[in-house]
Amino acid sequence: MKIRALAAACALTLVSVSAASAGPGPEAPEVKPQTAAGSGEKIEPGQYRFSVPADTDARYLRLSRALGESVVLTGYAISGPKVGDALTFDLMLPDGETSCDSDSATASNPGDGLSPAVVLEGKESERVDYPPTNASCGTAEDLLLQISRGSDDETTASEPLKVELTYSREPKAEGDLGPAVKESDLKARPLPVKDDKDVAAGTTPHTAAPLSGDTGTKVEVVPGARAFYKVHVGWGQRLDVAAQVPANGTGYQPPVDLNVDLDIVSPQGVSVGLGEKTTAYVSSTSESDPKQLSAFTAPVRWANRDAAITDTALENAVWTTQPGWYVVSLRVAPSSVADGKLPENPKPMPTLLTVRTEGQATAGPSFTSDGQQVGAPPVGQISGEGQNSGSVLGLVLKVGVTLIVLAGLGVVVVWFRRGQA
Numbered sequence: 001m002k003i004r005a006l007a008a009a010c011a012l013t014l015v016s017v018s019a020a021s022a023g024p025g026p027e028a029p030e031v032k033p034q035t036a037a038g039s040g041e042k043i044e045p046g047q048y049r050f051s052v053p054a055d056t057d058a059r060y061l062r063l064s065r066a067l068g069e070s071v072v073l074t075g076y077a078i079s080g081p082k083v084g085d086a087l088t089f090d091l092m093l094p095d096g097e098t099s100c101d102s103d104s105a106t107a108s109n110p111g112d113g114l115s116p117a118v119v120l121e122g123k124e125s126e127r128v129d130y131p132p133t134n135a136s137c138g139t140a141e142d143l144l145l146q147i148s149r150g151s152d153d154e155t156t157a158s159e160p161l162k163v164e165l166t167y168s169r170e171p172k173a174e175g176d177l178g179p180a181v182k183e184s185d186l187k188a189r190p191l192p193v194k195d196d197k198d199v200a201a202g203t204t205p206h207t208a209a210p211l212s213g214d215t216g217t218k219v220e221v222v223p224g225a226r227a228f229y230k231v232h233v234g235w236g237q238r239l240d241v242a243a244q245v246p247a248n249g250t251g252y253q254p255p256v257d258l259n260v261d262l263d264i265v266s267p268q269g270v271s272v273g274l275g276e277k278t279t280a281y282v283s284s285t286s287e288s289d290p291k292q293l294s295a296f297t298a299p300v301r302w303a304n305r306d307a308a309i310t311d312t313a314l315e316n317a318v319w320t321t322q323p324g325w326y327v328v329s330l331r332v333a334p335s336s337v338a339d340g341k342l343p344e345n346p347k348p349m350p351t352l353l354t355v356r357t358e359g360q361a362t363a364g365p366s367f368t369s370d371g372q373q374v375g376a377p378p379v380g381q382i383s384g385e386g387q388n389s390g391s392v393l394g395l396v397l398k399v400g401v402t403l404i405v406l407a408g409l410g411v412v413v414v415w416f417r418r419g420q421a
Helices: 135-139 302-306 312-319
Strands: 046-052 059-064 070-077 086-092 099-106 117-120 142-148 161-170 209-211 214-221 225-233 238-245 258-265 279-282 291-296 324-334 349-358 366-369 372-375 393-399 402-408
Touching (some): 046 142, 070 086, 099 117, 214 225, 225 238, 238 258, 258 291, 258 349, 279 291, 302 312
Parallel strands (some): 209 225
Antiparallel strands (some): 046 161, 070 161, 214 349, 225 324, 238 291, 366 372, 393 402
């Protein structure tokens, strides 16, 4: 099953069964996928870390959902990966043979993140193809996440790959879900860059550094790496991001030809950045002016999953469906493998990054699930700890006795295009 418009990725999101959040980075619990499908550790919605050994064995985690709920799992390799390395997710039935959705990511250049994403939708939407190709997947409540490094001729792995995992589960929603965004409203807006702060970036989606909704900061990105920030976005709000990289000869000279990529990732770890200026090419030999990049999101609405988007450049808007920490990702990497290897300890590229949230946060939708009224939490309680910059967001919806928290790590992670970051 293909995820429409998705680019998943960097993924990050924390889901919890209470209003408390587990926190980013080192506080995320570590799990150990098992080679025997039936003995895999069972996980609940949330953020996790695990390591995948340098072999081709498949490993498993177990999860479950109520009938009609949607499941989204996104990963991001935080150590390595080397060029040619690969990571595959396969969402399967408990028999360990029947696949419901699969995705593989391969690192083609230094700085590429491996960010596979798999989805099992509980009802028809514009986010993924529905119903599942295998009818048994549509009614399955118990599932397996199969994790592998690839086949013998695909992997160049020589050491374990450390991975961040975000698992979110959504309720079966019916009734008045509010309006979906209109394609005509998805327009870029001017956002001048500024540097009123100096905030050190995070090095992974789960460790993204928090920024307030109207902030500019200086950031130095080492070629072959990424910088991550997160911004809290509420119901009805949109996020705009702008970046500027320096002209050659102004204190920075690229060691090789570079690409600079800007992206925004949702609390579920899916790429939701829109715009026509998300990538810039920086030559190592010719003079150039400062390069301007920009990206924006659709306003956060539950009903965006059903938005009628015909422009493929705007398809990611159907994933802007949860409030929480949106991750901003800035990647600097060689423009291609043929452009040469990076020198040891390359000089960081000085960059200006500015973020801005627009619109007044609203109370969110109210709908029914299995005949019971479900309301969005109050605006101030969308995050497990309000808008505490040190916590990961959890959106809590109570459906009967089921508490569903849709996670939100924050910061545009950036780049996450399905299958490769």
